Amino acid sequence: xxxxxxxxxxxxxxxxxxxxxxxxxxxxxxxxxxxxxxxxxxxxxxxxxxxxxxxxxxxxxxxxxxxxxxxxxxxxxxxxxxxxxxxxxxxxxxxxxxxxxxxxxxxxxxxxxxxxxxxxxxxxxxxxxxxxxxxxxxxxxxxxxxxxxxxxxxxxxxxxxxxxxxxxxxxxxxxxxxxxxxxxxxxxxxxxxxxxxxxxxxxxxxxxxxxxxxxxxxxxxxxxxxxxxxxxxxxxxxxxxxxxxxxxxxxxxxxxxxxxxxxxxxxxxxxxxxxxxxxxxxxxxxxxxxx
Numbered sequence: 001x002x003x004x005x006x007x008x009x010x011x012x013x014x015x016x017x018x019x020x021x022x023x024x025x026x027x028x029x030x031x032x033x034x035x036x037x038x039x040x041x042x043x044x045x046x047x048x049x050x051x052x053x054x055x056x057x058x059x060x061x062x063x064x065x066x067x068x069x070x071x072x073x074x075x076x077x078x079x080x081x082x083x084x085x086x087x088x089x090x091x092x093x094x095x096x097x098x099x100x101x102x103x104x105x106x107x108x109x110x111x112x113x114x115x116x117x118x119x120x121x122x123x124x125x126x127x128x129x130x131x132x133x134x135x136x137x138x139x140x141x142x143x144x145x146x147x148x149x150x151x152x153x154x155x156x157x158x159x160x161x162x163x164x165x166x167x168x169x170x171x172x173x174x175x176x177x178x179x180x181x182x183x184x185x186x187x188x189x190x191x192x193x194x195x196x197x198x199x200x201x202x203x204x205x206x207x208x209x210x211x212x213x214x215x216x217x218x219x220x221x222x223x224x225x226x227x228x229x230x231x232x233x234x235x236x237x238x239x240x241x242x243x244x245x246x247x248x249x250x251x252x253x254x255x256x257x258x259x260x261x262x263x264x265x266x267x268x269x270x271x272x273x274x275x276x277x278x279x280x281x282x283x284x285x286x287x288x289x290x291x
Contacts (some may be wrong), residue, residue: 004037009147010040018212020290021048026249031103031135032057034249049284051226051248059246060225062138066243071224074215075242079140081131085122088139096142097117098179099126101133105247107185109133113178115142126265132143143242145235147180151265152229153276154283155198161213163268165261166202171195180232189259198259200268212241219243227283230262252276 003012007024013021021041027033035053042053051059058064062079069076078093081102088097097116101109109129115123116139130137147169151162169178172195176184189195204212216231223246230250233241253260254273266276285291 005037009037010044011212013040013044013046018046020281020284020288021046022277022284023048023050024249024252026105031061034060047284047290049227049280051224051229054225055224055248058223059248060105062102062245063098063136065223065246066138066140067171068222069219069243071220074218074222075236075240076244077140077143077236077242079138082126082135082139083136085119085124088119088122093140094141098142099129099137099139101129101183102136102138102250104133104135105179105245106251107182109137110179110181112175112177112179112181112183114181115179129156142162143234143236143244145237145239147178147232147234147244148212148241148266149261150212150231150233151228151262152216152220153227153266153279155226155287158283159217161216163201164204164209165200165265166204168197168199171197194257194259196278198261198264200261200264202285206276208239208241215241215243219246223248228262228280 001016001018003009005027023037025037027036034056038048038056039053041048045080058068063081066076066079080091080093082088095117099116101112110261113125126137147167149165152159154160159203167180172184172188214235219231220229225248228250230247232244234244235242236242250262252262254263263273263276271279
């Protein structure tokens with residue numbers, strides 16, 4: 001059965017009494033919105049797939065997740081939380097910078113103009129974006145290297161990295177910066193005018209592939225992700241991988257023409273879409289001692 005993640009969800013869970021919930025709900029409002037459905041399910045003692053409310057809230061908040069990664073020595077770009085451009089006055093951060101909303105996904109609020117080469121480039125745009133998105137932003141140092149998105153499935157020692165996807169920025173027009181912006185993800189690339197934006201498996205030498213896998217699994221475990229996640233990685237000036245973002249509720253559009261990266265990685269590993277879903281469900285059932 002399908003249960004909509006709305007105000008009726010709690011009563012519907014009580015009525016239907018599911019044995020387990022396959023959770024893909026991103027919530028409705030607030031910085032911890034992805035935690036809403038799992039919190040209900042925890043209260044009702046109903047098992048579910050994917051991560052718990054704390055992990056979901058932490059990973060959606062880019063500053064909190066980066067603070068935890070930094071504490072554990074997992075590389076990620078230097079950053080600071082900003083509520084106006086004056087917060088960047090006399091900042092120790094090195095330009096260029098990327099500015100992005102603190103609690104959004106799917107490239108929301110990240111535009112071609114979000115790559116800032118100097119303080120003067122802000123030109124009042126930051127304040128208007130903070131107002132539009134009704135949240136703080138973060139500014140982080142730009143990582144100029146290759147970018148990858150890495151699908152993880154499983155728990156504990158069974159957690160594995162699926163074939164790594166590389167973002168091919170060469171497919172973008174020359175006027176577009178090599179960042180996975182809203183324009184790149186949703187306007188320039190689409191089923192009606194697809195770009196060759198992805199390569200899976202990525203062309204990697206063994207040493208770099210192992211580094212990416214290690215940093216990905218380290219982030220996955222430190223943030224207590226469960227069953228599956230998609231973790232974005234980018235190389236710095238020295239070619240070393242850094243974590244950009246952790247997505248414990250990965251996008252899973254079923255149509256291959258939509259270029260959804262987690263299903264793309266699963267297909268490259270030999271899994272059908274149904275097998276991918278059932279594998280995630282298997283790991284959740286096992287984790288909850290239901291099999």
